Amino acid sequence: MAREIMILQKLDHPNIVKLEGLATSRMQYSLYLVFEFMHSDLATVISRPGGRLTEPQVKCYMQQLLAGLRHCHEKGILHRDIKGSNLLIDKQGVLKIADFGLANHFNPNKKRPLTSRVVTLWYRSPELLLGCTDYGVGVDLWSAGCLLAEMFAGRPIMPGKTEVEQLHRIFKLCGSPPEDFWRRLNLSASFRPPQPYRPLITEAFKDFPSCSLGLLKMLLALDPSCRGSASSALQNEFFGTSPLACDLSGLPVVCKKEDDESNQPHERRKRRSSKLKHQSRTQKETPTNVEQNMMKLEVGDYGRPVKAGARTTYSHELMRSSTGSTTSGMQPQRYSLSTPPALPPVKSPSFREHVVVRPAHSRELGGSSTTGSTSSSPPPIKPSSILEQRTEAHPAATKNVENGPINHRYGMEKRSASTSGFRRFDAKQIPGR
Template identity: 35%
Template structure:
């Protein structure tokens, strides 16, 4: 799910109950929602990657939820497969720092339908909006945000899942500073992280690890650590660290901060032309993190230094990040759960067709709405 952050006005249409159907309809920005009648519409809160998101009250529990409608969900089969993947992941994950799926509305039939409705936790804002607001961000704020992010990432990685698109707008927040990771549509397992020809989709450019930009033969959990490090730097400086205009500019910006990589640093790059390109760039010296972030906690900068490492083999993993002194007082192994089993990616190995995807999502909805 995408960040639930953009405010929207109330719809002029009140909930319209459909007699004897158990459904209610309302219109939001030209989009008609038809949902189970225990959901009471509140307001539009934004646009997700694939659809409109609204807040609503679940009258059964009294809790507020987010409802995302994905209209014409099967027009692009690759996008539809990503939505299926995200549904499976959200259903699998049960963790305080990962957005959870509360409901998946049952479609009217196994096939032939067009729209998908996904109901998740309601969060008030996202980290992008907080970073670029006037709100003061103390070291304690940053520490708590990063700890929760690491805690959620630990659970994901222990389940054989790489997020691949960590950035501030994919980190949802509440006023009490609770954080939840969202938008898992690009996630992959470690073993099949190199076989889907989706490299250009992986990680919004500014948060993209060197091994992805340079088209390494494979990548690993370490790319999430890089993305998390970029988020960390953005919290510290209130601006993106590597806002590249294209992938060549991205490499140059990384080297301008980290310095020219050594031969050993480039050992993971299998592409000889990529190595030649890097060697052709002007020699740059490393810029101390304390120069970039003079007001930052030095302990925070030491952690950042171990995350934003050019060679993915030399980056801290998530366990090492959590054990770093920056999280002293928060880190507690007993309160940092890992997955009981790895996520089963075998379902993902199929050629998508519209009827097959519709049938699979219909089956997933039966977990929430047994026939």
């Protein structure tokens, strides 16, 4: 990543993505590269369902790509991963080269060995497939030639699955390499095709504009020295032939749906508020469970309506069996259930109604014990007695407490004994008794 950051800081061109800054994460010990936001890429534009690119549009994209490559090569940088998904496009249609993770410095006057395990397989040049470690700007120009043909065809032209298959596809399209090709690149003769192939670029791309065939043959040359440079490619007659390259306004821009919505916060809030209003209106119109039960009470058995204001009985057919299931040999028994009487209104109990006073302590509390009488009401209880009566919850909880109120010198907040200790405590052992 350090090399990628240095390369991005060295490059400054309208057709190369700009490094805005770096972001670090102290929690994950990670480093993030911050770039300008781009809406789409060339691969998405090529594969869009709207149709193929026109010749002026292809020329405009190709000019931007070659201009960015020319700047990279002039700065002594090889991209080594040119493909459609690495060519980003903003909302105005400007193409920018991105993803310099495989890029490296090179010096044509002072060559050094470089790895051949670069560039995506479909856009990899033949010298890289053959394991060459001495290469230059030709690897980027080969990828640009593959993209030129892909923009006209609407699909990749050489989608190989393996390196051997990719080599055979290249030889069938571009022909067999000459003898000096193997000798100049110092390659083994075992990689030579079993039979010679003749070039078929003209026949394979006969539907392409005739002015584009010359540039395609130059960029897809098997010999890297015959591919020229990005500057020479920009001077090709392909860009000077009518129709000329279109303006940025004439380019198709494919934006994702979520990107469009992110730029319209007002519309998104408006849709969200209308959705909430619709949900609240639906909830108001939907009957509640109580209303549904009331509606059921107004309908008789099997959906027969009940006359309003009449005293009606509800008939239910119940089947009795040992297993609870209905059998064909049993006759259903009909039960008539009268309308249940109205229940009295529920009264909220007061604090005094929750206090339970046992008859055994009635003499200490100032009352008289009565058994079997339901009409007599319990005597009034003083607030101090309520605090002293600590065993109101369980009927048998007063067995371990002596009769009579206990005046403990400690307050309620001081008595924090455990449950088992509270049940076994002796009132005589309390200090101050």
